[in-house]
Amino acid sequence: DAGVTQSPTHLIKTRGQQVTLRCSPKSGHDTVSWYQQALGQGPQFIFQYYEEEERQRGNFPDRFSGHQFPNYSSELNVNALLLGDSALYLCASSFGHEVGNEQFFGPGTRLTVL
Amino acid sequence: QQQVKQSPQSLIVQKGGISIINCAYENTAFDYFPWYQQFPGKGPALLIAIRPDVSEKKEGRFTISFNKSAKQFSLHIMDSQPGDSATYFCAAESSNDYKLSFGAGTTVTVRA
Numbered sequence: 001d002a003g004v005t006q007s008p009t010h011l012i013k014t015r016g017q018q019v020t021l022r023c024s025p026k027s028g029h030d031t032v033s034w035y036q037q038a039l040g041q042g043p044q045f046i047f048q049y050y051e052e053e054e055r056q057r058g059n060f061p062d063r064f065s066g067h068q069f070p071n072y073s074s075e076l077n078v079n080a081l082l083l084g085d086s087a088l089y090l091c092a093s094s095f096g097h098e099v100g101n102e103q104f105f106g107p108g109t110r111l112t113v114l
Numbered sequence: 115q116q117q118v119k120q121s122p123q124s125l126i127v128q129k130g131g132i133s134i135i136n137c138a139y140e141n142t143a144f145d146y147f148p149w150y151q152q153f154p155g156k157g158p159a160l161l162i163a164i165r166p167d168v169s170e171k172k173e174g175r176f177t178i179s180f181n182k183s184a185k186q187f188s189l190h191i192m193d194s195q196p197g198d199s200a201t202y203f204c205a206a207e208s209s210n211d212y213k214l215s216f217g218a219g220t221t222v223t224v225r226a
Contacts, residue, residue, distance in 0.1 A: 045214055103214065
């Protein structure tokens with residue numbers, strides 16, 4: 001089992017551009033959550049996908065959007081990039097979306113906005 | 115607004131010593147309190163978790179103490195080892211919205 005995988009590992013973009021990050025959940029998992037982790041900070045919840053729908057959303061603007069595919073993989077899209085979007089973006093998967101279901105995190109995608 | 119406040123920001127402990135990390139929360143709807151361990155270049159990994167109906171949970175050298183009335187919980191790492199050097203995050207989640215809220219993290223360094 002490869003666990004949660006994310007691509008790409010690193011990405012450099014310029015302000016105003018758009019970016020797409022990808023996540024493949026752990027085998028058997030159907031729920032994917034995305035987090036933004038700024039340097040030296042804890043992860044901040046962006047949103048969660050279950051059954052191909054956004055179920056919960058954190059305090060992030062509409063520039064952040066996502067998608068879940070029938071195979072449970074997911075994408076995070078960020079439009080009109082700002083310097084402040086530079087961070088490590090983490091994907092986590094779980095089986096179901098009840099409280100207490102262990103979330104398994106991928107290694108993250110390091111996004112740098114210049 | 116950070117819903118879970120974590121302290122200290124960093125700590126150094128000698129091998130064999132005890133590391134203690136504290137967290138506090140305000141949202142009484144939180145009903146699941148996990149701790150995550152993160153190594154450089156890796157994503158966080160679940161270490162141990164507790165529900166508010168128990169005051170303590172122990173797994174190996176790691177213990178969570180939970181004080182519901184004070185809205186505080188802490189992680190104790192006993193017999194700290196160099197391999198425990200990592201960043202530790204407390205977190206909290208509510209059955210109302212299933213959003214996991216993390217503390218700012220504590221970097222633990224264990225000196226051999």
